[in-house]
Amino acid sequence: MAAIFQGVGAAAALSSSPSNSFDSKKLLFSPRRSFSVKKGASVVVVRSDGNVNLDLNPRGRRAQQLIANAVATKADSSATSSSSKPGHELLLFEALREGLEEEMERDASVCVMGEDVGHYGGSYKVTKGLATKFGDLRVLDTPIAENSFTGMGIGAAMTGLRPVVEGMNMGFLLLAFNQISNNCGMLHYTSGGQFTIPIVIRGPGGVGRQLGAEHSQRLESYFQSIPGIQMVACSTPYNAKGLMKAAIRSENPVILFEHVLLYNLKERIPDEDYICNLEEAEMVRPGEHVTILTYSRMRYHVMQAAKTLVNKGYDPEVIDIRSLKPFDLYTIGNSVKKTHRVLIVEECMRTGGIGASLTAAINENFLDYLDAPIMCLSSQDVPTPYAGTLEEWTVVQPAQIVTAVEQLCH
Amino acid sequence: MALSHLATSSSRSAALLRPLSSSIYLRRPISTDTTPITVETSVPFTSHQCEAPSRSVETNPKELLTFFRDMALMRRMEIAADSLYKAKLIRGFCHLYDGQEAVAVGMEAAITKKDCIITAYRDHCTFVGRGGTLLEVFSELMGRQAGCSRGKGGSMHFYKKDSNFYGGHGIVGAQVPLGCGLAFAQKYSKDENVTFALYGDGAANQGQLFEALNISALWDLPAILVCENNHYGMGTAEWRAAKSPAYYKRGDYVPGLKVDGMDALAVKQACKFAKEHALKNGPIILEMDTYRYHGHSMSDPGSTYRTRDEISGVRQRSVIQLKE
Numbered sequence: 081m082a083a084i085f086q087g088v089g090a091a092a093a094l095s096s097s098p099s100n101s102f103d104s105k106k107l108l109f110s111p112r113r114s115f116s117v118k119k120g121a122s123v124v125v126v127r128s129d130g131n132v133n134l135d136l137n138p139r140g141r142r143a144q145q146l147i148a149n150a151v152a153t154k155a156d157s158s159a160t161s162s163s164s165k166p167g168h169e170l171l172l173f174e175a176l177r178e179g180l181e182e183e184m185e186r187d188a189s190v191c192v193m194g195e196d197v198g199h200y201g202g203s204y205k206v207t208k209g210l211a212t213k214f215g216d217l218r219v220l221d222t223p224i225a226e227n228s229f230t231g232m233g234i235g236a237a238m239t240g241l242r243p244v245v246e247g248m249n250m251g252f253l254l255l256a257f258n259q260i261s262n263n264c265g266m267l268h269y270t271s272g273g274q275f276t277i278p279i280v281i282r283g284p285g286g287v288g289r290q291l292g293a294e295h296s297q298r299l300e301s302y303f304q305s306i307p308g309i310q311m312v313a314c315s316t317p318y319n320a321k322g323l324m325k326a327a328i329r330s331e332n333p334v335i336l337f338e339h340v341l342l343y344n345l346k347e348r349i350p351d352e353d354y355i356c357n358l359e360e361a362e363m364v365r366p367g368e369h370v371t372i373l374t375y376s377r378m379r380y381h382v383m384q385a386a387k388t389l390v391n392k393g394y395d396p397e398v399i400d401i402r403s404l405k406p407f408d409l410y411t412i413g414n415s416v417k418k419t420h421r422v423l424i425v426e427e428c429m430r431t432g433g434i435g436a437s438l439t440a441a442i443n444e445n446f447l448d449y450l451d452a453p454i455m456c457l458s459s460q461d462v463p464t465p466y467a468g469t470l471e472e473w474t475v476v477q478p479a480q481i482v483t484a485v486e487q488l489c490h
Numbered sequence: 491m492a493l494s495h496l497a498t499s500s501s502r503s504a505a506l507l508r509p510l511s512s513s514i515y516l517r518r519p520i521s522t523d524t525t526p527i528t529v530e531t532s533v534p535f536t537s538h539q540c541e542a543p544s545r546s547v548e549t550n551p552k553e554l555l556t557f558f559r560d561m562a563l564m565r566r567m568e569i570a571a572d573s574l575y576k577a578k579l580i581r582g583f584c585h586l587y588d589g590q591e592a593v594a595v596g597m598e599a600a601i602t603k604k605d606c607i608i609t610a611y612r613d614h615c616t617f618v619g620r621g622g623t624l625l626e627v628f629s630e631l632m633g634r635q636a637g638c639s640r641g642k643g644g645s646m647h648f649y650k651k652d653s654n655f656y657g658g659h660g661i662v663g664a665q666v667p668l669g670c671g672l673a674f675a676q677k678y679s680k681d682e683n684v685t686f687a688l689y690g691d692g693a694a695n696q697g698q699l700f701e702a703l704n705i706s707a708l709w710d711l712p713a714i715l716v717c718e719n720n721h722y723g724m725g726t727a728e729w730r731a732a733k734s735p736a737y738y739k740r741g742d743y744v745p746g747l748k749v750d751g752m753d754a755l756a757v758k759q760a761c762k763f764a765k766e767h768a769l770k771n772g773p774i775i776l777e778m779d780t781y782r783y784h785g786h787s788m789s790d791p792g793s794t795y796r797t798r799d800e801i802s803g804v805r806q807r808s809v810i811q812l813k814e
Contacts, residue, residue, distance in 0.1 A: 191678065217678060223708070228667040228701035235608075235671020238656060241678060262661050263668060270647040271657065272640035 167350045173343040175317035176206045176282075179324035180244065182353070184214055187242065190328055191218045193233050194246030194283075203248050204284060204343050230256035230281065234263045234333075237279040242328060250285030250337065251297035264333045265308035280327045282336035286377055286427055287475050289341070293463035296471075300337055300404050301433040311404040312358055313337040313376045317347040319402060322356025330358060337404070339377045361408035367397030369489055370421040373412060373438060375401045378425045378476060385481035394485055404434055412438075413446055420451040421488050425476055430458040455484050523551040533750035533779075535760065538738050540745035540774070543763040547755040553599065557754045560598075561591040564615040567624060568784070571614065571631060575788045580631045583660075584645045587615040589752075589783040589804070593718055594619040596757025597686060601765060606676070608656040608669040609688035611646035612718075612782075616688070620655040622648065663689060663696030666715065670702040673713035673773075684712040684768045686761070692723020694737050703773060707744055710772040714764045715741075717777045718751065724786045725795045738777035745771075751780030752804075 170178070184190045192207055198221035201208035211219040222229040226247065233243040247253040253260065260281065267275050287296040300311055310332050314320035320338070327334035364379065365386060374382045379400045386396050397415055401408060416422055422442060426435040435456040442454055460474040528546045535542035568588040574580045587594070590612070597607070598619045609616050614627055622638055630637025631645055639647050639658075648658040656672060659665040669687025676683050693699065694717050706713040717737040721728045728735045738746030745767070749760040760776055767774045781804045785792025792801070 189678075220709070223701070223704055225698075225701035225705065227698045228670070228705060231664060231667025231698065232671035232674055232702065232705065235656070235668035236675040236678070237671075238668070239606075239672060239675040239679075241675045258661055258664055259667065263659070263664060267657075270639060270643040271649040271651070272638065272642050274639070274649050274651040275656075 167348045169346060169348045170317060171343065172314075172317045172320050172338075172345045172347075173204050173206050175321040175347075175349060176314075176324050176338070177208060177210070179321035180207065180328075181210060181213070183325055183328040184210065184218065187328075189240060190242045190244065191220065191236075192244045192246065193220045193222055193229055195222055195224055195248045197221060197246050202246070204338075204340075207246070226252050226255040227259060231259040231263065233279050233281075234259055234267070234277055237277045237333075238267065238275045240278075242278045242280075244280045244282060244328060247281065247283030249295050249297075249340075250283045250299040251294055253281065253283065253299060254297075254302070257302070260303065260309070260335075261306045265306040268308055268332075276331045277333045278328075278331050279333045280324075280330075280336060281333070282324070282327075282338060284338045284340040284343070286337075286339040286341065287459070287464055287471065290466055290468050290471055291340070291464075292466050296464035298428045298433070298459070300335075301428045303335055304405050304434060304437060308333065309405065310334045310358060311337065312402055313339075313404055315339070315342060315376050315379045315400055315402070317345060318349045319356050319362060319400075321349060322354055323358065323402070326355040326358045329355065334358065337376065341377055342380075356402075359403045359406060359408055361411040362400040362402050363411065364398040364400050365396065367395040367419065369395045369419060370397065370423055370485055371412070371415040371419045372396050372398045372423045372425060372481070372485070373401050374398065374425040375404065375434070376427060378427050381476060381478050382425050382481055385478035385485070388478065388482050389485055392482075392486075394489060396485060401438070407438060407441055409441060409445060412442065413449075416442060416446045417449045420449055422450065422454045423481070423484055423488055424454065424456040424458075425481055425484075426456070426458050427475060428458055430456075430461050433458050452488055455488050457481060457484055521551045521555050524553075526550050529755055531750060531753055531756040531759065533753065533756065535756070536738070536748040538736075538741070538746035538748075538775075539743070540747065540767065542747060543759050545759075547759045549755060549758075557592075557595050557599070560595045560619070561754070563624075564588070564591040564594065564618055567618065567627065568614065571628075572784065572788065574628070574631065580645065580788075581633075582644055583611065584631070584788040585612040585786065586784040586788070587612050587782070590718060590720060590778075590780045591615055592754040593688075593716075593751050593757055593778045593780055596754035597716075597761045599754070599758040600761035601684070601686070603653040604681070604683045605765070606654040606656055606669070606672045606683065606685040607688065608665050608672060608685065609658070610662065610665055610690060610693065611658070611660050612690070613646070613648045613658045617648040617650060617655060617658070620650050620653040622650055622653075622655070663693040663698055665689065666693070666696070666699045667702040669715070670706045670711060670713045670773075673706060673711040673768075674709065677709070677711050682769060684714055684765050686714045686716055686764075688716045688718055690723060691717060691719040691721060691728045691735070691737060692726070692731065694719075694740065695723075695732055700740075703741055703744055703775075706773040707741075712768040713773045714761075714768050715773065715775045717775065718780055719777050720780050720782045722782075722786065722795065725790065727795060736777075738775050741773070741775045744773050744775055746775040746777065748777045748779060751778030 196203050197207040198211035198219045230245055233245040236243050264277055267277055285299055312323050314323045327336050372382050382398055389396050397419055399415055424435040424438055426433055428434045435458050439454045439456050457476045462474055464474055465471050526548055528548055531545045534545055565588050568586040575584045594615045626638040630639055633641040635641050646660040666687050666689055669685050673685040719737055723731050738748045747760055750756045764774050764776055
């Protein structure tokens with residue numbers, strides 16, 4: 081089995097092997113999802129087709145194996161299933177919509193609230209068609225009043241309804257911070273357990289293309305201290321749909337972070353019903369030399385850097401942490417114990433970001449396994465500039481990741 | 491008079507465990523007379539964008555006695571909480587409702603336990619009105635597991651899910667969008683119940699109130715916003731905080747009703763009217779003109795921003811004496 085490498089940004093192919101041993105050097109390095117089940121004795125890699133942004137995939141490949149979810153499964157159940165359906169290809173925002181639609185069909189108490197989600201179809205088309213299908217009482221257009229409609233979603237959730245509240249941009253949810261912190265996060269506790277708040281708050285955040293400072297915010301750093309909520313970040317169509325469904329089914333309040341620039345990612349996902357574990361990290365690329373922890377859009381910068389790194393002889397292990405609160409310290413810990421070096425690549429600000437918390441958590445728990453201090457690459461502590469060149473420099477770029485790994489590993 | 495009977499009753503401790511409706515601790519015969527009588531409210535209703543309900547309220551001696559007992563219990567409970575706080579058995583914040591009992595009691599008389607009530611932090615009596623027991627109240631205030639929130643919430647976080655009492659909220663005004671969310675859920679499940687979202691005259695100036703009101707009116711939600719106007723937002727008088735202290739008119743396109751909040755019968759009439767209205771026509775605002783004898787909370791003496799004469803003047807038209 082040969083691995084084919086193409087130039088930067090092009091799609092590459094991978095042949096996967098259902099065998100028990102895994103040769104990491106033959107892995108694919110372009111931005112592509114692969115699952116690796118680490119908790120069992122064997123490692124199974126699942127390949128899927130994927131395009132990044134405008135890349136074309138000239139050879140439509142069928143996935144040879146599909147795992148129903150990213151939770152560890154026994155080797156035999158997934159390794160030998162070769163007769164899975166081929167699945168279907170779609171873009172990330174369509175995957176989110178599919179997940180939402182399936183959950184709305186499955187459970188009548190799921191409803192969607194947000195600005196322009198109904199008749200307009202959603203500003204990123206995540207809710208397109210849902211209003212026509214489910215009606216105005218289940219897909220609700222709200223006025224521009226984040227504080228109150230988030231509060232209303234939480235009030236409805238107290239009675240058992242399962243609202244999905246969309247922030248048109250995550251940054252707008254700052255206006256609803258009081259409701260999210262005090263009511264969404266804390267009501268379960270302050271009521272002595274009487275109420276659960278099965279709400280999902282979702283929306284796009286992150287740095288886009290010259291959207292300006294106020295529309296390029298990373299709210300995961302502000303929300304991470306709120307007790308009582310869970311936070312997840314999706315990065316591929318597969319995990320977007322899986323996390324959306326799991327978040328809706330969860331009894332806890334979940335904040336699902338999407339990214340403005342990832343909505344048009346294309347991937348082939350299974351036809352059958354599946355969910356992704358909300359608290360689990362995703363092994364993107366197993367490796368030996370260094371653990372790179374990342375999430376959301378930075379995953380793709382990391383994978384791009386990984387291609388260069390492999391050419392230079394490094395073998396990075398890339399983990400998409402996905403679960404921002406709580407951290408999946410099991411997967412991360414196993415990786416640290418293997419590689420002894422950690423690089424965190426995130427889009428959050430340097431101060432008080434997810435990376436800062438993750439650094440602290442790893443230091444606290446796995447200090448003895450580290451051969452070098454943890455490196456954390458984050459965005460600069462500045463408002464995101466409008467000018468494209470400046471904006472690029474506030475965010476971590478693949479070249480910086482390569483340099484960091486070289487520093488860490490030398 | 492009846493209060494001294496209560497104090498010496500030997501079954502008082504057992505009575506703490508029972509909800510308000512049980513009445514075995516009174517030694518003298520309870521009036522079970524249910525012959526209807528009609529009482530005129532002392533103050534007429536003032537309305538905004540709607541027809542005011544009639545001043546004649548249907549009631550009966552049994553109900554009047556229930557009002558008296560319930561309000562007296564609430565009053566004593568709050569006074570007891572005052573003493574406990576001063577003895578440092580209750581810590582943190584403690585906001586007392588004495589003077590405003592008629593609002594809680596009158597509202598309960600007009601609705602069922604399937605209707606939802608949500609209020610802010612002055613919630614001890616509302617909780618009791620919803621069926622909470624004194625044991626749950628005092629345990630919660632003193633941080634014990636037997637409390638309604640298992641001691642984890644405290645004075646500002648009383649909840650009773652089985653009687654649709656949604657609390658108990660510390661941040662001023664934040665409960666109103668929650669309340670409109672409850673009304674939304676009621677509309678979603680089509681269960682013909684309403685939500686009473688209570689707030690104070692201080693919270694009436696919060697923006698999220700108007701946002702929630704706008705959405706409720708747009709979506710025709712069975713939400714009743716009740717402003718318990720005790721004329722002081724913490725230490726600031728209403729005329730210093732609100733350009734327009736006619737809170738029942740502030741809904742603009744939403745109808746409103748101003749009610750004498752010291753008269754439990756007027757409150758009952760208004761809430762009945764509001765429930766019918768909300769189920770048919772969407773949100774309505776009720777302004778309860780009431781008064782609190784204590785300060786804003788236990789750390790506020792309540793006399794720096796109002797005169798003692800004013801307080802004793804209001805006591806003249808005391809809620810409980812009116813019933814006697």
